[in-house]
Amino acid sequence: MIYCPESYIALLEHIRSQGYRFAAGYHDWDSASDEPQVILRHDIDVSLGLAVRMAMLDRELGIPSIFFAMLRSPHYNIYATQTRAALEMIVGSGEHRLGLHYTPPDKLPADLAEVESWVQADWEELYKALLPIPVTPEVSWHRPTLSLLRHYCERKFLGRAFLWNAYSQPYFLDAKFLSDSNCRYTDDELRKFFDPTANPRVQLLIHPLIWMAGGDNMLQVWANVWPHLIREQEVELRESRIYGAAFPCGIPDSIRDSFAQQVKREATKRWEAYSGRRSLD
Numbered sequence: 152m153i154y155c156p157e158s159y160i161a162l163l164e165h166i167r168s169q170g171y172r173f174a175a176g177y178h179d180w181d182s183a184s185d186e187p188q189v190i191l192r193h194d195i196d197v198s199l200g201l202a203v204r205m206a207m208l209d210r211e212l213g214i215p216s217i218f219f220a221m222l223r224s225p226h227y228n229i230y231a232t233q234t235r236a237a238l239e240m241i242v243g244s245g246e247h248r249l250g251l252h253y254t255p256p257d258k259l260p261a262d263l264a265e266v267e268s269w270v271q272a273d274w275e276e277l278y279k280a281l282l283p284i285p286v287t288p289e290v291s292w293h294r295p296t297l298s299l300l301r302h303y304c305e306r307k308f309l310g311r312a313f314l315w316n317a318y319s320q321p322y323f324l325d326a327k328f329l330s331d332s333n334c335r336y337t338d339d340e341l342r343k344f345f346d347p348t349a350n351p352r353v354q355l356l357i358h359p360l361i362w363m364a365g366g367d368n369m370l371q372v373w374a375n376v377w378p379h380l381i382r383e384q385e386v387e388l389r390e391s392r393i394y395g396a397a398f399p400c401g402i403p404d405s406i407r408d409s410f411a412q413q414v415k416r417e418a419t420k421r422w423e424a425y426s427g428r429r430s431l432d
């Protein structure tokens with residue numbers, strides 16, 4: 152399997168062996184220094200459980216990283232007890248920072264400057280909702296449009312709270328920006344970028360779901376995410392007296408695993424068709 156916890160650990164160990172320092176956050180990034188630096192960033196797009204696992208791996212390796220959580224996720228509710236518990240585990244005793252992963256609305260205003268006040272409002276809401284869990288003044292866009300990226304690229308800080316913009320010039324254009332989105336790079340390909348002479352400063356975006364659910368391509372990863380999502384969604388179902396009595400440990404592993412196997416088989420077939428179509432482009 153290309154994407155898995157083991158290959159993620161090997162990637163981080165390689166980065167460290169190349170002499171890179173892992174910055175504690177955007178505030179800890181020194182553009183004037185010759186020291187090779189990397190910011191390790193994790194956007195929590197879908198699964199909190201998989202993000203917790205990644206935080207534990209980073210912590211075991213003694214590597215600081217920044218997690219970005221959504222206020223308006225369709226997958227997790229920031230006000231729910233289990234979300235708070237997961238985010239508390241991620242932050243730990245301050246080994247990892249937690250910022251806002253902001254989803255721009257489908258319909259953007261004509262004046263993009265307006266978006267900044269929405270980001271500020273969402274960050275404040277996240278901050279208040281999670282107190283006393285520390286939410287740090289850092290923001291990353293979720294699926295930004297090109298025009299939004301361009302508009303805010305020169306703004307290192309957003310809003311009244313001086314929110315560090317993860318997609319601003321020092322971290323996005325002046326540095327090497329590497330993202331594993333849609334499994335665009337294998338771990339081997341990512342490793343090759345970590346040459347301190349060619350790329351002294353790197354922002355590395357790693358999505359927990361890709362490496363913690365695992366797979367060889369993005370469709371396989373999505374298929375492998377399902378068993379985790381089932382268990383995360385079951386938390387609330389198990390609170391029900393009737394469901395909880397019938398399935399005290401959730402639906403049996405055998406049922407979950409057979410569903411997951413079927414999805415995986417189908418994903419493999421469809422991936423062949425999809426990659427075949429792509430090669431004809």
Ligand SMILES: [Zn+2]
Pocket residue numbers: 194195196252292293294
């Ligand atoms: Zn995202």
